[in-house]
C-alpha cells in the first residue's frame with residue numbers, strides 16, 4: 001500500500017519520558033534503551049551546569065559513553081546554535097543533551113536537528129512547553145522567532161531538581177498551559193472564519209491539560225514535588241498535542257502573539273509563560289469567555305495577573321495589544337486585523353491588567 005504523504009500525518013513524539021524523583025540517575029539506562037553510544041555533547045548554562053550538567057556528564061561516562069563534553073551557552077541566538085554545532089562536530093558527537101531551563105534545550109534541539117543527531121531534553125525547570133515539543137525559540141537579528149525542529153528522543157524531568165528551582169518558573173509553566181484555552185478558541189475561530197484545518201483530538205488534549213492545572217490551582221505550591229510532577233506532565237502533554245496537530249495551534253494563539261509582542265516592545269520582558277498567562281486573561285475577555293476563572297487560577301498559583309506584577313509598564317501592555325495581530329499575520333485569531341487604541345485600553349482595564 002502506498003502512503004499519500006499529503007494526507008498521512010507524521011507525528012514525532014519523544015520515545016522515553018521519565019518524570020519523577022531522582023530520575024536523572026537513570027540517564028545511562030535511557031541511553032542504553034535508545035542505543036545511544038559514542039560521544040555525548042551536553043549543552044548547558046553556567047548555573048545549570050552546577051545544578052545538573054556536571055552530574056549528567058559523570059553519569060554518562062560511568063554508563064559507558066566514550067566521552068561527555070560540555071558546551072556552555074548564554075543566549076538562544078542563531079550564533080549560539082552555530083557555536084554548539086561547531087563544538088558537536090569538533091568532538092564528533094553522536095548525540096546531544098540540552099540541560100537547563102529553556103535556552104539550552106532550544107539550542108540543543110536546533111543544533112541536533114541541523115546535524116541530524118538525536119537529542120535528549122533534561123529540563124531543570126518547568127517554565128514552558130518547549131521541554132518536549134518540536135518547536136524552538138531563537139533570537140535571529142534581535143527578533144525572537146519560533147523555529148521548527150525535531151522533538152527530543154527522550155525527556156528526563158527530575159522533579160527533585162525541578163521543584164528546587166525558583167517557584168516563579170513553575171508558575172510560568174502553569175501560565176503557558178492555561179493559555180491552551182484561548183489558543184484552542186482561536187483555532188476554532190480560524191477554522192470557522194478561514195476554513196483552517198482543526199484537529200478535534202489535539203484540541204481536546206490541549207484543553208484537558210489546561211483544565212487539570214486550573215482545577216489543581218490550589219494545590220500547586222513551591223517546593224512540592226507533586227506540583228512539579230503535575231506541571232511537567234501537562235507540559236509534555238502540550239508537546240504531544242502540538243505533534244498530533246502538526247502545528248503549535250493547540251498551544252499558541254493570540255495570547256502567545258501578545259507575549260511575543262511584549263518581548264519585542266518591553267525594555268525588560270517577563271518570563272514567556274508569565275506573559276502568556278496575562279495574555280490569556282485578556283484574550284479570554286475578547287472571546288467573551290470566563291476570563292475571571294483564568295485570572296483566579298493564576299492568582300492562586302502565584303503567577304502574575306497585572307502589568308505591575310509582570311514588572312512591565314502599562315503603556316507597553318497597550319502597545320503589545322496593538323501590535324500582537326501583526327506578529328504572525330498568517331495565524332488568524334480573535335485579534336483579527338488588530339484592536340484600535342480604545343479597545344486595547346478597554347480590555348486591559350476591564351480585566352484589571354492595568355488600572
Ligand SMILES: [Zn+2]
Nearest residue numbers: 128129176276
Ligand atoms: Zn508557550
